Amino acid sequence: MEHSSTLTPPAERLEWAKRAVAVTFLANGMAFGSWASRTPAVKAVLHLDASGLGLLLICISIGSLTALPLSGPLVHLVGAGRAVLVSAAAEVSGFGVAAAGLSASRVELTGAGLVLAGLGIGTWDVAMNVEGAAVERWLGRSVMSRFHAGWSLGSVAGAGLGAVCAGIGVGVATQLVVTAVLIAVLAAVGASRYLAFEPHPQRSEPGRSKALLGAGWRDRRTLFIGLMVLAFAFTEGVANDWMAVAVVDGFDSSDAVGAIGFGCFVVAMTLTRLVGGSALDRWGRLVVLRSSVFVAAAGVLVVVTSPFLVLAMAGGLLWGVGTALGFPTGMSAAADDVPRAAIQVSVVSSIGYTAFLAGPPLVGFLGDAFGIRNALYVVLAALVLGLVTTAHARPLPDGMR
Structure with a gap:
């Protein structure tokens, strides 16, 4: 590092x-x-x-x-x-x-x-x-x-x-x-x-860090990892900002019930992060990341389409499980190239964190037009981006570290 x-x-x-x-x-x-x-x-x-x-x-x-x-x-x-x-x-x-x-x-x-x-x-x-x-x-x-x-x-x-x-x-x-x-x-x-x-x-050396930073922004693998992190960050950020609102508005529930719905997502995400390292060690980044995309997508679909509140809560759990490992695994992948780790982590973070800034207002605008639950379909588009970019998180060969 x-x-x-x-x-x-x-x-x-x-x-x-x-x-x-x-x-x-x-x-x-x-x-x-x-x-x-x-x-x-x-x-x-x-x-x-x-x-x-x-x-x-x-x-x-x-x-x-x-x-x-x-x-x-x-x-x-x-x-x-x-x-x-x-x-x-x-x-x-x-x-x-x-x-x-x-x-x-x-x-x-x-x-x-x-x-x-x-x-x-x-x-x-x-x-x-x-x-x-x-x-x-x-x-x-x-x-x-x-x-x-x-x-x-x-x-x-x-x-x-x-x-x-x-x-x-x-x-x-x-x-x-x-x-x-x-x-x-x-x-x-x-x-x-x-x-x-x-x-x-x-x-x-004068200009050394600047040169490395420029190289980081030109590195194809780093940019694709950044897009993958952006997809997972968007998926996480939308749940953070809109899960409770979707439960309250979609099921005419109280604020307390909305908080429980958000809590389902947070608890599932946190617990998955606590135990997710074992899954990564056993099956590798690509299997875990691709599986995460499908689990998150299933959770989003359940939250959006379920006519029953209890099923929507279960969807929130799936959403949290599927979201949990994308961001931290992306940080690990960005740091694979040891001499340039700090530069590449900053590039990936810069790309990924734009999702936290752009995600909430985008869903808000869509929610005004189509309803909050329907607006959550946009998360599926982000997950497609996450799926097609996961291959770039493959660990670098030892000789390239």
Whole structure:
């Protein structure tokens, strides 16, 4: 990965590094969950309507998408551990600025803080995925999906923190400050246990990272992996944003039932990520990815066409199982080419994350025209793209790593 030594780290060191990566995934997810759980409070504090809140939420995406192409050269130059620390500092600072904006009821200051936090989130994402792929390679078994399960668990923990704070009357600005302190501590602890970064003289050559980044965007395999990740990210993002709405509107159910429908998806996805490494080791990437596409498609079809709520819930479970392994496996595949791992992970992330920005409004527009459940058919088109690009996730031969 971004570790130039060919000597295998000691087993104990690898175990600590694996735990450290899990901690940083969890912390990153916690930050997201803590913020996302209080968006109704943000809307009220800043006196925003739905469209105004939507524009504010895009600020994080703008920051993240700006950071993703730049984060690869940063990780390549300074290593994943230092990049996590830099990105955590940006995210913590961003939350602090956003908290100040909320306290003063200033939308523009809150938005500026969220852009800064988004810059940190995007860089952090690439750095921890690069480190996770390095640990996975040295361990000789698939563990990336478990790291991504840690992110999901962290988001649940962050949402729990938000629920507790809301329940006891803690303001959203105060909660953001508490969250910033927590993720700063977790990032520092996790990054300190990352595998040692061994700088190479060529890394600091003028234009070296820029040249590698350009090569990454011209690499056919990397671009196709990016499209595969985009397909799975779109499939996941649509469920995150619209599963609950589809249950409520499609079956005239309560918000609580809609939350249960979304919960079916999240629980299935998280559990599959926890155990998915064994499936990848046993059957390989291609079999697992192609099977995932068909399982996800079956789940979407059940959610869209079922006349019964209980079957739609079961469809949500299938949707979660089918979605779970695409994104983390794509990150592992992007990092196969060890010398260029950081660059290629940043390229794949840049392509994949556009789905999280474009997916929600696309489904919203289609939902206005055809109904939310019918709008979900668009996910099948994304899954076709995922199916035809899975071949490019095949592991590289040892001689090409």
